[in-house]
Amino acid sequence: MASLLHRSPQSTCEFRFYEELGDFLAPARRKRSFLHAFDGTPSVKDRIESLGVPHTEVDLILVDGEPVPFSHRLTGGERVAVYPMFERFELGEANRLRPAPLREPRFVLDVHLGRLASYLRLLGFDTLYRNDYEDDELERISRAQHRILLSRDTGLLKRSAVTHGAFLHATDPRRQLREVLDRFQLDSRVAPFTRCARCNGKVEALDMMSMAQPPDEHDPDRDHPDERDPPPGEPERRDPDPGEPERRDPRRTPPTGDPDSPPDIRDPTPPKPEKQGRNDVPANVLSGHGATLSRCGDCGQIYWPGSHLARLRQRLAEVGVSI
Template structure:
């Protein structure tokens, strides 16, 4: 004897602003009916529709603010919002965790160039090109790091509490997206971290590195630096001048200036 099919329930969803980027074109910026069975959580349904929970900051069910564990029973109207910058939501259930006091990051395997840029700007950034998704999620959780990725599925993992989907494809555009989203402009400490391993860079005396520096470099360079973790040696170079040429106008837009005392290391 065959079982009778379960009767489906329906609710109405509406996603706002950039959350629409995760939806099929036909469902963007409109209200639509969504079918489900049982009494799933609203988080389950939101992620089933393609939107990772890390991008959601407010859910209203029939006009009432709810958390991710709210169960749907059919007939509800669900409005889903990203982060608000201009409205006072003190009386509502904001769903994103409180911002980390000292933002630090872990990046998925496809963001190696972005990891280098973030480190050059002094931002604590972990990256490996062989990290499996499960380990990435656990590192983000255990070390209170923000997981940056273009993999929506990775952000849907329950272990991920702080994360961000990067919409930009090119590394420099991704860098600007991260700096803007997390308001990091005043936290930059240029050339204070190793681009290779994320360790701290400190100045060393010229005499102490004479034996390991190429003679032509040693002849014209006066400032040298060493990573305190991997011991990689740096000195000032033209590629850092190029970074300054690109970044300095952006700093000025935010009321900041390039630190005059900053020495730009080169590997």
Template structure:
């Protein structure tokens, strides 16, 4: 029976039972299967793994485990140059786009507010989420660890936080998106793009006090929702400044 020693690093420990975190541990296997299957059986989805070392040598997900192997598993690297080893994640996307599962509707609205193309529908089935993520090269954000273990998925992230504002800070920080924010350029309701619109063109659609006190307006090109810089805009502007400063 093959016996293998594992060590998971940094945030990958979030997926392990508490007694296995931040330490080496051994696992016995009836059959010597792929290292990807072993890692996911322990708990960590492959979408969160960027580097695997076996006995000090980098390997890919298809590596077959052998008795006595010592396996080190690392998450997506933020600053360390690992260009000379077998990096397991696809190259970074030129444009960061998301698709979110049914539990993350408020997070989707926050991401849209920051300018990120973020697809969300409360009735998306798991298969639809996977198809959209793969076909459109979108990062799947989910609270379902099992979904991230699906073999066809290349880009995914398990959202640890449960409160929407904390989820937003977590995603921006973990994916290093502070420099990619384009706030107030996308409709929070439908994900369409927003453009300035002359007041006279939409005056009849405005509440009386809004028409009286505001002169600058923006409209979604898809659903025609109208936006202006009221008190909500000030609160969201403060949140944007905090995120750009590393809040999260």
């Protein structure tokens, strides 16, 4: 009883989250202002993330109409407006909360985004992915290698060490690709078929005198990394509601012994193949595509424009991506 009598009363602030930031909130708090109670004088970043919104998704905070940094302390009675990344409105540099964009956009992806990894590599973006990355390793890679961390795990993106990251709202891999291109304004940087969809190595035109292995088609939908998205019929992983403890998918053990698993999943550093002669290429491929064969310099995979290309272009065109 004595502790209750001496406990300091809670303070309250009025919060309003705009646009897609509402997706992180409980339904009753979306597209409207609401009161939020707290103890002491916490930072505005602490209160925003306690409501379920990762700091990586916030680009502007106004407290009583004035822009403030994440470290701004709340005392009670303020009105806090929180805005997401702006695509069509240029903010003054003094107002921005996000660090400066990386000079070269490079990515590292959470274990649930294997198909997206293949698509990003297909478009020429440097993308690290393995289906056994732990959270600590993802955080370390993102920070040490200056890579943008892509994830659908809000708890991972709330880590203070993550400076460049993005939550993906879409669940379909093609729509996730469109979301990444829009958020980081990457359409002008697309360079199709310059990276290996399997291992992320650089792909270059093939010297026909140094053939290594039979060619293969470049199609993420046909042969993609063993990702951790739920199969049809299995409930999709749900991000926790605000106030609910964060939970990570316990199924961390990657599959073993799968002969169809891509080289970067079986072995992150596959050996370079032995170079062989052009006679190893099937005659029909050599005669029809000899001038357009290319090979990954890391894993040795050979690519050629097969019959799948028209279907792939059509699938990507449905989300506004041209290759």
